[in-house]
Amino acid sequence: MPNYFVETTKAVSVLPINSRPKFFAFGIPSYTNLGDQAVSLASRKYVEAEFPEFQYIEILEDDNDQGIEAVKQIITSQDIVSFVGGGNMGSLYTDHESARRKVFATFVNNLTISFPQSIHFEETAQGQKELQLSQEAYGRNPHLYLVARDGQSYHRMQTIFKNRVLFTPDMVLYLKPRDFHFKRSGALFALRRDGEKVVSDNLIVAMKNLLNDGQRAIKQTDTVLDTVDRITPVTREKLFDHELTLFAHQEMIITDRWHAMVFSALTGTPCLLFGNSYGKGKHAYIDWLEHVNWIDYTDETDPKRLEDTINRLMVSEKHDFDLGPDFGQLHDLIARHLNTMK
Structure with missing residues (x-):
């Protein structure tokens, strides 16, 4: 039925x-x-x-x-x-x-x-x-x-x-940004596990080492949930709010998923986006989110240069934006x- x-x-x-x-x-x-x-x-x-x-x-x-x-x-x-x-x-x-x-x-x-x-x-x-x-x-x-x-x-x-x-x-x-007023701690890696993945495992390891300074907890997740088998219009908003809450607690998001960057934009969470197999995140970022201070897109693979970018994002001032x-x-x-x- x-x-x-x-x-x-x-x-x-x-x-x-x-x-x-x-x-x-x-x-x-x-x-x-x-x-x-x-x-x-x-x-x-x-x-x-x-x-x-x-x-x-x-x-x-x-x-x-x-x-x-x-x-x-x-x-x-x-x-x-x-x-x-x-x-x-x-x-x-x-x-x-x-x-x-x-x-x-x-x-x-x-x-x-x-x-x-x-x-x-x-x-x-x-x-x-x-x-x-x-x-x-x-x-x-x-x-x-x-x-x-x-x-x-x-x-x-x-x-x-x-x-x-x-x-x-x-x-x-279209959704409005939210201010959760959380005390932020830790870094979250929201990474693909599908055919669109292009970021090397070596680079991810280097990024984790860079962010793990002995005090910052590192978590890895995906925007594809493995805690539920099915989502319908009845259950999705609660799960979406829970995901935004997770993002809003972080000091930094590292991701290759476009919507993880969008969640970061909506929660004021510093975020660095890497590419996927055909560039959808890169082009959408340039078109709509390049003006948002606390998020950025990169094709860089040098950890030292990436460290400079991350440090800049983590101290960026928040501002209003409305698309x-x-x-x-x-x-x-x-x-x-x-x-x-x-």
Whole structure:
């Protein structure tokens, strides 16, 4: 039986039928990557805050095919279809890309929004085959808007797809920064354990030695939880808040995960971001967070130079930042749709 989340307190098995316009959010993850969970959480908060006219309905990626069939039975011209952002449009995660194609190619008469994504189709025979499949599926939908969350992805989407492309930050950057007023201690290494990892183990060891001065505790974690098997809209906000609390206690974050840097930005925690296999963190940092004093991106591998960077970050003054206005293109798109309904 499929689970649909009209609210975040419980799942229902039948979609609501009423006069309210609906915002069908497909692709909602149940896996335990807190970065992707934070994207889904922020997307709901964005639509409910900016466009309360809509009844926001989340459909888990596990229930994609059943969800498509259910939505087809009740969808009207006033409704919007979306697919979750924050992950990777491309050939690295083909299950997600396949689900995305099905949604885009099905609801061709409705405004369809691919929420802010990075993109990477590999330069291999399989990667190019996946690209062709996506081009064909996306091309069937004349009302599809792709939203890129970094400049590199924006230009790539414009080049390889015929759909219209917008440019906004990652949805998690819609959330407001928090001041936890914690006394900070220790350093946290939030590191990948997947195919996007490129930071060498030797460099990580050197960084740990650099930060472990005999008094500073060193912890290692990942934004992918292994303490739970599944996350839904009912449980994700509590887990997200717990992760922010963990970050807010630290003196320093070392990471190769983009969302770990975002969590650091939101909690005022000094953070140094290393790259992944195709540069999504680097480009998103340059586009949206380069002005934030206490975080930085680096390709440096010399521990001595990295020590200078870390020392600078740890004494950087905090300041306000607000990326809300940078969601203007997405806001205008949805607002125009609402105006056509009046």
